[in-house]
Amino acid sequence: MSKPAPKPTATDIAAQVRSGERTAVEVLEEHLAVVADRESEIHAFNVVIADEARERASAIDAQIASGEDPGPLAGVPVALKDNMCTTGIPTTCSSKILDGWKPPYNGTAVDKLYEAGAVVVGKTNLDEFAMGSSTENSAFGPTLNPLDTSCVPGGSSGGSAAAVAAGFAALSFGSDTGGSIRQPAALTGTVGLKPSYGTVSRYGLIAFASSLDQIGPFANTVADAAAGFEAVAGHDPRDSTSIPEQLRPVTPHLSDGVDGMRIGVITELMGDGELKGFEPEVIAQTRAAADALAAAGAKVSEVSVPSVVYGLTAYYLIAPSEASSNLARYDGVRYGNRVTGVNTAAMNTATRTAGFGAEVKRRIMLGTYALSAGYYDAFYGKAQRVRTLIIDDFARAYEDFDVLLSPTSPCVAFPFGAKSDPMTMYLNDTCTIPSNLSGQPAISVPFGTGDRGLPVGVQILAPMLGEVELFKVAAVLEGANQ
Amino acid sequence: MVDDAAHELDRDEVAKVAGLAMLELTDEELDTFTPQLGAILAHAQDMENLDLADVAPTHHPYPLVNVMRPDVVAEDAGGPELRDAVLAAAPDVEDNRFKVPPALGGD
Numbered sequence: 001m002s003k004p005a006p007k008p009t010a011t012d013i014a015a016q017v018r019s020g021e022r023t024a025v026e027v028l029e030e031h032l033a034v035v036a037d038r039e040s041e042i043h044a045f046n047v048v049i050a051d052e053a054r055e056r057a058s059a060i061d062a063q064i065a066s067g068e069d070p071g072p073l074a075g076v077p078v079a080l081k082d083n084m085c086t087t088g089i090p091t092t093c094s095s096k097i098l099d100g101w102k103p104p105y106n107g108t109a110v111d112k113l114y115e116a117g118a119v120v121v122g123k124t125n126l127d128e129f130a131m132g133s134s135t136e137n138s139a140f141g142p143t144l145n146p147l148d149t150s151c152v153p154g155g156s157s158g159g160s161a162a163a164v165a166a167g168f169a170a171l172s173f174g175s176d177t178g179g180s181i182r183q184p185a186a187l188t189g190t191v192g193l194k195p196s197y198g199t200v201s202r203y204g205l206i207a208f209a210s211s212l213d214q215i216g217p218f219a220n221t222v223a224d225a226a227a228g229f230e231a232v233a234g235h236d237p238r239d240s241t242s243i244p245e246q247l248r249p250v251t252p253h254l255s256d257g258v259d260g261m262r263i264g265v266i267t268e269l270m271g272d273g274e275l276k277g278f279e280p281e282v283i284a285q286t287r288a289a290a291d292a293l294a295a296a297g298a299k300v301s302e303v304s305v306p307s308v309v310y311g312l313t314a315y316y317l318i319a320p321s322e323a324s325s326n327l328a329r330y331d332g333v334r335y336g337n338r339v340t341g342v343n344t345a346a347m348n349t350a351t352r353t354a355g356f357g358a359e360v361k362r363r364i365m366l367g368t369y370a371l372s373a374g375y376y377d378a379f380y381g382k383a384q385r386v387r388t389l390i391i392d393d394f395a396r397a398y399e400d401f402d403v404l405l406s407p408t409s410p411c412v413a414f415p416f417g418a419k420s421d422p423m424t425m426y427l428n429d430t431c432t433i434p435s436n437l438s439g440q441p442a443i444s445v446p447f448g449t450g451d452r453g454l455p456v457g458v459q460i461l462a463p464m465l466g467e468v469e470l471f472k473v474a475a476v477l478e479g480a481n482q
Numbered sequence: 483m484v485d486d487a488a489h490e491l492d493r494d495e496v497a498k499v500a501g502l503a504m505l506e507l508t509d510e511e512l513d514t515f516t517p518q519l520g521a522i523l524a525h526a527q528d529m530e531n532l533d534l535a536d537v538a539p540t541h542h543p544y545p546l547v548n549v550m551r552p553d554v555v556a557e558d559a560g561g562p563e564l565r566d567a568v569l570a571a572a573p574d575v576e577d578n579r580f581k582v583p584p585a586l587g588g589d
Contacts, residue, residue, distance in 0.1 A: 104560075104567035197543040211542045240549040241542070313528045324503060331504070333580050338573035342588030345504075353506045358514075361505055365496065366519055368503045382529045384539030389532070391540060423521050439543020464543075 010076045010170040010224040017075030020064055024057035024075030028119055031077040034167045042144050044162040046082045047090055048122040056119045070117030073231050078113055079169035081160050082123035083130055084215070085204040086110055093206055094138035095128045097355025098336045107204020108239065109173065109215050109232040116231040121169050124159030128357045129327065130180055130208045132156050133428040134419065137359045142416060145188060148454060151413035154184030157218070161188040164218045171228045172218045177208050178315050179432025181216045182444035186408035186457020189446045191225040191474065192218050196465050197439035198243035201236030209322035212436040222445065222474045226250045229467065250471040258296050258476045264303030264401035265290050269431050274309050277427055278410040281450030286407045289447045289458040292480035293473065303397050303404065307389040311433040316426055317370045317383035324367030330355060362422060391438045398463045403473050406431045408444035408457035435461055443470045445477045491520045
């Protein structure tokens with residue numbers, strides 16, 4: 001593993017650009033030079049929009065020159081997962097079915113990033129339609145892990161994770177349906193946040209599983225992740241699931257510490273119970289993180305959240321069911337690519353058959369089956385009841401604890417092709433799925449290294465809208481990891 | 483219809499489900515997908531250990547209610563430019579409409 005050079009942080013860049021110490025153009029060119037140097041090897045991006053980015057950076061410098069404040073992310077180079085709609089810029093979901101499609105509108109999170117002064121440098125690679133945990137399912141080829149190019153960067157937001165880890169962008173955004181931000185963050189040594197469901201608008205995020213999807217940031221530091229979250233969070237009338245509550249800012253609490261906080265290590269996710277396959281180094285680092293928090297004044301003990309062991313099962317019925325419905329819209333009629341046929345139905349089928357990759361087809365079929373008459377109660381209906389059990393178990397745990405702790409991924413970054421069997425790949429999501437089912441926030445923070453010197457991610461979980469508590473703990477872990 | 487998760491998925495059922503999802507599978511794909519989907523569904527057997535009779539289903543992390551707004555045209559609803567941009571991204575159009583092959587016939 002090559003030791004990465006320290007990268008400029010998003011918060012430093014924004015402070016320097018706002019004070020006139022550096023120009024947005026300088027910052028951008030520095031990042032584009034890193035892209036020119038390594039992108040052909042890493043393949044983090046589906047498209048780099050250097051020209052648009054240069055125009056945007058110049059506009060920000062012009063704002064500064066005329067005394068205006070471009071916003072809290074002034075001049076920060078940002079990469080966006082290629083399932084976030086961007087006006088006039090190809091948005092593919094790394095699928096052949098959308099290859100070449102240019103959305104006529106920006107997603108709300110994208111608009112908010114522009115309003116905050118960010119400079120979008122490109123759209124990042126993902127597992128097709130965000131279905132996967134390694135970015136190997138992209139129709140345009142895999143992304144390599146910048147820390148060890150023989151390994152995957154995780155997924156599905158592997159391109160966004162790699163872009164930040166490689167220094168292509170100071171900040172990036174992904175979407176997390178079952179761990180698609182947190183797991184790649186863990187595998188690339190970056191910080192990744194899945195915010196509370198409903199805090200970041202899903203308007204313009206191409207839907208995979210609507211009751212689980214949430215946009216969040218990747219960053220090299222906890223403070224950058226906080227700044228990224230604050231830039232995109234907030235109520236949006238265009239998303240009917242957007243929560244109206246005023247959100248608490250997290251940045252003012254980054255140095256609050258954890259003195260007196262009650263932190264529970266989730267027994268079921270520590271590798272010695274029913275759930276297997278955890279690498280010993282990952283468990284050891286998670287315990288070391290718990291010890292570091294105790295040393296910082298937190299009250300740390302173990303807590304049982306029994307139903308999390310059923311999370312994977314429930315998720316792999318609920319998410320494909322929602323996906324089978326959401327992806328019905330790709331029928332060759334209104335957008336994307338078409339394969340023609342003798343009649344409309346033949347055209348629909350030919351288009352979908354040619355346009356979707358194997359994993360997407362697998363999940364569409366799984367969902368179609370789980371929702372079909374006669375099987376609905378046995379599969380989808382039961383899975384939704386399990387979802388309730390998980391929410392109830394978390395609620396009980398949070399009676400005694402402020403936040404919970406677990407590994408993010410059961411393993412460090414793994415070699416390409418190592419998990420070609422779908423069920424084996426799905427097990428990567430064991431620790432991250434419960435938070436999507438409950439809608440609650442969770443963050444992955446790098447903490448030490450595991451097998452082959454690759455980074456380990458520790459996950460912090462909090463009750464609904466508990467981002468402030470998450471970030472307090474994350475900041476302490478980051479300090480202890482120096 | 484069988485109403486339990488213990489039912490084993492066979493090749494014909496996978497082909498039928500693919501048809502419902504408007505997908506066509508080759509023989510090789512049926513050979514691959516049938517055991518893979520079977521293995522994933524077998525995992526669902528886990529839930530048989532749970533007593534879920536008195537547990538309400540969760541459809542959504544938040545209890546959802548209808549979100550209403552006044553029925554007025556939004557300022558940013560988009561005019562002819564947006565329409566043109568949408569149509570420009572469509573596979574086939576005619577007279578400002580999406581065009582598809584004949585709905586009937588051809589089978």
